[in-house]
Structures are given as structure tokens and as C-alpha cells.
Amino acid sequence: MIEIQNVRKSFGQLEVLKGIDLNVEKGEVVTVIGGSGSGKSTLLTCINGLEPIVSGKILVDGTEVHAKSTDLNKLRQKIGIVFQQFNAFPHLTVMENVTLAPRKVLGMGKAEAEAIAEKHLNHVGLGDKLGTYPTRLSGGQQQRMAIARALAMSPDYMLFDEVTSALDPQLVGEVLETLKMLAEEGMTMILVTHEMSFARDVSDRVAFFHKGIMAEIGTPAELFENPQHPETQSFLASVR
Amino acid sequence: MIEIQNVRKSFGQLEVLKGIDLNVEKGEVVTVIGGSGSGKSTLLTCINGLEPIVSGKILVDGTEVHAKSTDLNKLRQKIGIVFQQFNAFPHLTVMENVTLAPRKVLGMGKAEAEAIAEKHLNHVGLGDKLGTYPTRLSGGQQQRMAIARALAMSPDYMLFDEVTSALDPQLVGEVLETLKMLAEEGMTMILVTHEMSFARDVSDRVAFFHKGIMAEIGTPAELFENPQHPETQSFLASVR
């Protein structure tokens, strides 16, 4: 379970998160939507401790992420994350991209790591690209590889940050398919996305962020059909 | 008058123009359409002598472009050309871009050159950008500046090579407007374009190029409504 308690975060003068509260239960899929700069990406990077926070608390399975005593490297193994920007390791093949962390971080043997990697790569439909270098992959394939790479660490949670927004339109579908599959398999996920119909489809709850505040949260039906907050209304109107 | 007589042109082994014949009268607007690689751009660069030809002749107002004795620099002053790729001179302001050639080539004084430049820049709607550097301009503005730059040499002919195809869709209109205006003012022009409705609108004649051959030429009505050549038919079908 991920517990986010009154989290505040600033970059210099700029306050980016102004007291966020959000609990994500095991098996839940929570989608975060909101305008550009509203703090969605920042929240995700705070959850796995890539960014420090100013005040408040984030607990993952009861461990406080930003406590001094927390072994972040260990914690991060539980939390997979896939970013908007492609970030394949360009000097490694697809297979090596996926096996690197299991081998070096978990100390897995080569054969075992490759077996797991192959399973996940097959799962995301890249079973035939094992020896390929990422520069030869399309954007959609790169994002699916990044998902397999994260899954290979057997995380309990997955965070997705607009994984389709840098993609050409015709490639978006294949990646969303993969996400949907994961959701159906019961993975706990926080998803930032601009694909509203997709959000409605897979989410248990949808949160709307506005200028560092979680303005509204509810089931997809509640939030999309009957938005309460005026900003939610105008945001939804603008993306439709 | 531009007379193109049986012009052949190769790049190494590749024959790009395979005997082109075309006369463009004073005041006429001829549009050239055709598939990628059919030799449209090459024809334009041959007309102002930027590329040598293998055989045939091009006469501009009776002067043979590729004759040894021809002063190409002088000839080119008659022929304005605007390319598909933006090629504003980035180190000069808009005003300096436009006045450079009149001053250095025609030996015009600064004041005179600037007066002319301002006239043309106003004409293309850039009267408020005189001191701006081109990197600050949108693609459409850059192309309009390139047009003004060519006009400042008071050319008798203007050649346009797909001047809108590197532009974002919303910027295409402003440039086409400018071209139309020129056409209406009676400028003799050869236009390469992919904008079919525009071609139909402004052209006196439309030529269709296919693999280095001028497959067909006629009035817009003839060529668009009743194409004779099978390749013309399939090309027009594909772009509609």
C-alpha cells in the first residue's frame, strides 16, 4: 500500500506540490490527470525517492520513503517506474537492458535473469527483439521494453508517467494494450496519462491535479460524468 | 521569357531530367507538380544556373544560362528563387537579410536599400520584424522573409520550390496568400507545390513531372479535371 500524507515539494521558490494526500491500495489502479505543470510527474518521482520532499510523508508498505534510515535502492526494487521520455540504455541490447538490474542489483545468475527477461519481453510483445539495440526500436517498442525492464524486478507497484505522450499516434495503442493487460493481472499502479478514454477504462479511481493540489478524486464515472470542481470541468472540456 | 529546350541533367549515373521542354511567357504562372524525386527541384536550380546541365538549353530573356560567356551572377539577379528549406541568414536581422544583396551586388546605398526592403517586407506582412533575428521567426515568417529578400532584387522571374512543405499546417495559409498576391500583381512565376487547390487557383498552366519527364502540361482545368496520362491520374488520386 502506498500512503501519501500531506506531501509538499518545492523546486527552489516554486511550490510544485502543495499538500497531497492519497492512499493507493494493493491491486488498485489510480490514474492521475491534470494540466501541464500541475505536479503529476513530480509526485511519481517523490514516491520512489528520486526527489526529496519538503514536508509530509510517503509510506510504501509502511516504510517511510524519505526517512534517513531507508535503504532507497532496496525500496525502489519494489516500485517500477516508466517515464514519458524514452530511456533505454542505448549501449545494451534489449535483453541486456532487461537483465542488467536483476543481475547486478538482485545478484541473479545470467540464465535465470534471461529466463525472466524473456518471459516479460514476450509478455509485452518483444520476444523477437532480444538481441536488438534500442536505437533500432520504434518509440512504442522502447516504451514496452522499459515496462518489461521494470517488471523484471518483480515490483509490487508500477508507476507510469505519460508513457504514450512522446509516441506517434499509431504507436500509442500497442503500449496502452500492455498497460491494460497489466491492470487486468492485478498490478497496483499509478498512471499519469492524457488518454481520457483509456483512464476511464482501466482505473479504479481517477485523481485530478491542478497547480500542485489534488483538486478532485473519484471513480471514473464520478469524475468524468459528474466533475465537482470547476477546474476539473474546464480541464475535461478542453481535452475532449 | 524562359525557354527550356530538351534539357537533360544527371547526378552521376542517375538521370534526373530526361529531356524537358517548357516555355514560360512573361506574366505567366506555371505550376509544377509530381512525385518525390521526379526532378522538380532540380529543374528550378538548373534554370538559375546553380546546377550544370548535360545537354539541351535554357534561355532566359534570350540569354543562354549555361553558356560559358554568361555572367551568372548578373543573370541570377533577374531570377528570384525561394527554397523549401528555410535559408534565412541567421546572423543577420530581417532587414539585413533583405538589404544584403541589393547593397553588395547592386551596390545600392544603405538608405535606398532599406527603403526598398521595408516596402517588400511590409508587402509580405513583416513590417514589424525589421530588427528581429530570423531564429525568432516562425517558419511561415521565414519563408515570407525569403520572398521579400528575393523581391528586393527586383527580379523579372520568381521560382518557388515547395515553399510551404516544411511548414506547420497553420502557417501554410499566410505564405500561400503572399504567393497569390504576387501572381495577381503579374509576376512571372514557376511554382513547385503540393497544394493542389492552390495550384488550380493561381496557375495559368500546370505541368506534371514523372521520373524526369514532363508527362503532361495544360490549364488547371484540363489537367485536374481531365488528366490524360495514366501517371497523372494515379498521382492526382493519391494526393486527393
Place this chain on the structure above:
Amino acid sequence: MFDTALSANDLVFLAKGAGITIVVTAISVVIGTILGIIFGVIRVQLGAVLSAPLTLFLDIFRSVPLLIQLVLANAFVGMVLQLQLSGFFVACMVLSLYTSAYCAEIVRGGIDAVPTVTRRAARSLGMSWGQDMRYIVMPLATRVALPSWIGLALGVMKDSALVYVVQVTELLKSTQILITRLQEPLFLLLICGAFYFIISFPLARFGGYLEKRWSND
């Protein structure tokens, strides 16, 4: 073309000088590179402000003639510290620091060229800072840095011609000694120049080739 008094002995003597040039260069480049990587990483890690003293220190090696660095180090070690260090040692010491100053810049550039998001991805997979450095940053930074590094190593080889001031008889000094005896300056200088050229040219070309290849993908 040349009627020369150059004997086999003299060629051996020249070869020895060339050997010294190569040894001094090799030692300095190895040590300088190790130091340069350390300094470069420190500079990236600490940021511009905190690493300012280090930056300033390294800057000295790039802003003062190598000849003066050598003379000063020699005088300092011997006169002020009263240490009995060989000229060879002083030469290697100065050239190593000299190399490290340039190398730190190259390393910093290389590391900066690795996109933040790639590094974040690595850390997100649970890799430690060290693992990130070792498996992701260094391999990627090397691609960016290697061509410039080759240039640096060759530069150090050429600059090692100056260590004669601390009584190290490297190639150019050996050549001058032979000129003293044989009085055939042009011929001997051409031999000497050819030697530098033969080592430098192919490696420089190789660096250029790598640069081209790696900037394409």
C-alpha cells in the same frame, strides 16, 4: 638525398629518446586519466559552486605554460621541499596533473551528455549510485569522451617534448644532442618530426573516425 654521418649507434640513441617520450606519455596519461576521472566525477557530483576550488586549481594547469609548470615544480620540489626526486619523476608528476586538468573537463562533458532521465531510470531499478556510474554512465560517457581523450593523449605526447627542462632526455632533446654532434639539423629534425607524426596521425584519424561513427547513432 642526404649524405649522413648518422650511425646505428645514433639511431639507438634516438630510439631511446623516443622510448622515454612514450614512457613519460604513457605514465602521465594513465595517472592523469585516473585523476581526471576522479576530478571530473567530483565536479559533476558537487556542482559548480562546491567544486569551485577544484575547478580553479585545475584551471591553473590549463592557463600557465607547461614549461613554467615544469620549472616551478622542479624548483619547488628541490629547492623548497628539498626532496631528491628525479627529473623523470617531476616530469611525470607535472604532466599527470596537466593531463588530469584537461581530462576532468572531458569526463565532465561526457557525464553531462548522459540524459538525466536515463540515469533516473537506472536508479529507479534499484541500482546504487555506484552501479549507475559503472554500468550506465561510464559506458555512455566513454562514447562521448573517447575521441577527445585520444586527442588529449596525443597532445600530452607532443607536449612531453618540454620535459627537457627538468633534464629528461626525450626524443626532441636526443635529436638536439645529435644535432650538436653531427650538425645535420634538417635531416635529424625530419626524423624526429616523422616519429611524432607516425604515432600521432593514425591515432588522431582513428579518434576522428570514432567521433563520426558514434555521433551518427
Place this chain on the structure above:
Amino acid sequence: MFDYTFQWKQALARLPKMLDGAVITMEVAIISMLLGILFAILLTMFRQTKSRPLNAIATTWIEIARNTPALFQIYMAHFGVASFGIHFSPFTSLLIGITFNNAGYLAENFRGALKAIPDTQARAGQSLGMSPVQSFRYIVLPQMLRISFLPMTNQMVWAILMTSLGVTVGMNSDLYGVTQDLNALTFRTFELFAIAGVIFYIITKVITLSARLIAARLFRY
């Protein structure tokens, strides 16, 4: 350990002489830089032409300048070419050596810069009726110089540092030469060369900083 007595006073008394030397050093560096740029532009144009001999000249020059020590080049300019009966004064020899070196390195930079300028730029110039020379002069060259401004600054610093090699060809009016002469008189080696080092450091800093200011003013696009 520190039984060495520093005698800064004695050394500092020589500062005016050293500053005179610094002026000569600057003179050599600036002239060699201006000439170097000029030759580098020529070499770059030579390399662009289809003429084989011109190409060969440019390539030979550039590769020798980049692949042999500067000290070698300077020594060659004095003692090497004298074998053909051509004599240059120490000042001229040093100037030739550094100019040769500058031109070689700069030409290589210019080539890189040239590659970064699309050839449609030159074409656009010619289409406006400019001669190839005009379009190079007014369109390509300014952009090329802008792109290579930083490398040019670095080369300027190099030129300053290279003046210290003049002593090998009998130069004693530049900063390093003056310092060496003073050292022969007084043997305050450490003090004198430390002061020379500081002067060199200040000169190079002033150059890099002013280059930055110039760049900010010059390149507003």
C-alpha cells in the same frame, strides 16, 4: 623542510621588466592569431576546392601542425629552414611557428563549423546574384566564425602559452625569455617563475573572459 628563504622582494623588483615581456608575449600571440585565422580560412578554402595540389598543401599543413609538437615546429622554423639559407629572426621564427600551429588547428575547426552550415545557405546567396566569393564572405564566413568562436578562444590561450617556447630559438624579449634571463642573473628561480606563472594566468583569464563578453555582444542571434 622549509629551509628555503623566499626572496620575493628581489624578484618583484623585476616586475616592470617582466610586464614588458608580457606585452611582447601578447603581441606575438595576437599577431599569430590574426595571421593564423587568415591562413586557416585560406586552408579551409583550399580544402573545399577540387584542385589536387591545393588540397595536398592544405592537408599537409594541417596534419603536420596537428601531429607534431609545437616546439618542433618553432625549432624547425628557425634552425630547420635555415638549412635552405632562409633566415628568420627569433621573433619572426616564433611568430611563424605559432602561426603555422594556429592555422592548422583552426582550419580543422573551421572545417567542422563549415559542415554545420547547410550548403543551402551558400546557394541562397548565389541565387541572389552574389558571386561565390561574396556569398562566402557575407554569408558563410560570419556563421563559421561564430560557430568556431569558442575553439578560437582556446587557440588564443594556446598561442599565449606557446610563446614560452621562443627561448629555444633565441628569443629573450617575451615574458618567458625575460624571466629566464632574470633567473640567470639572480637565480631566484622559484620566485621569478611563480610571478611569470601568475602573469600568464591573469592574461589567459582576461582573454577568456573578454572573449565571452565579446561573444555576448557580437552574437545576438
Place this chain on the structure above:
Amino acid sequence: DKLDDIISSGKLRCAVVLDFPPMGMRDENNEPIGFDVDYCNDLAAALGVEAEIVETPFPERIPALMSNRVDVGVASTSDTLERAKTVGFSIPYFAFEMVVTAAEGTDITSFESMKGHTVGAVAGTYEAIALEEYVNEWGDGSEFRPYQTQADVFLALAQGQLDATVSTSTVAQANVKSGNFGGIEVVASAPFDIDYVGLFAKRDEYGFLNYLDLFVNQQIRTGRYDELYEKWVGGDVPSLTVPGAYR
């Protein structure tokens, strides 16, 4: 002290200039030979240690001592008072006369006729410092060029880059005789005082300096000085004493 250090280390490191024939030079195997080399070997033998020849260019002789790179200078070093502020000198072990060597075809026949010409000497030497002062005085067209080594000076002279040079008579004669340099000849003596040269060591090493004085004295007493002079230079042996003064 230093003397003990040398004896216990079993090694004597001498600064010698090796492009200064016949005092220091190299043979066909590029091994050091010459008067100074032999002198250093004698000194080492007297001390019962092994000699190590450290080649130092003229401008680097005293810095090499100061930076502890050598124990003693056997490097034809003029015992000027300015230098004695920094290092300690032994009594003179050799004396040079200064001569003018000119390129043939110049009109230089005397020291004074160098006026208006380009002349040179080895940077940092006694004769260079003195000559530069003359050149500054002469002015109009006279130019002085200090080169780093004696070889460079004669090379420049032979190439015609210099019109004349002032050097010790020994080195001038050796170079003219060697035949390596065409078209140069010794034309006159220079109006400089006789150039007495001493061995030098750290100025506060009295024990060692005392030993050096006695060693020089012994070389003369035993006839070794004459022997070496005959071997490397030949002719009349110059006197090493100054009339009317001790030391």
C-alpha cells in the same frame, strides 16, 4: 653533512654541460666525455665513490643544484659575485679566455667591429650577460640573441643567422677544429677579464666546499691538471692564480 652524505651514498652527482667541447661533449656512442667529465670522475675517485654525470644546459646548472638534482657543479661556471649569493664556489679549477668567432665573409675582425651586427651567446653564461650589455650600448642595428645551448649558437653562426659570437677560446677552437661548422673562424679575443671558473656546491656546505678547494689544489700539485689540459685542450696551461691576491 653533504660530504658524509656523498660518501655514504657511494655516488657523486655532477652537473656537467655536454655541448661545450672540449669541457663536456659526447662521443660517437653518445657517451659523455671531456675535461669536466674527467674532472668529475677524478673527484669521485678521490671521494671513493662512483660518479654520475647529469647533463644540464647552461641556464639549468644552478637550478639543478638548488633543486637537489646534483651534488656538485663541474660545469665551467664563472665565479661571479652575483652567483656566489646563491651557491658556494671552490677556488678556480680552470680559466678561460674569451674570443670572438665570426662567420667568414663578414667584416668582423675585432671585438669592436661586431657593432651593427647580429651576435649571440649561450643564455645565462658570463659572456652572454657581458655581451648583451655591450650590444645595448652599441645600439644601431646591433642585435643580441641568447640561445639555449652552445651548439645552437654555433649552428646559428654556421647557418648565417648570427654574424659572430663570443665564447671561451677552448670551445671556439674545438668547434672550428671539428670541421662540423663550415665557414667560421676565431678572429679576435674579447676584452673581457679572464674567466675563472670554479666548482660549485650548496653555499652552506663548508665541509664539502673545503674539500673541493683542496681537491683543485691537489689536481695541480699532482700534475693531473696539466695532464687533462694536454689531453683535451693542448698548448700553454693557463695560470689559475690572480697576481697580487690570495685564493
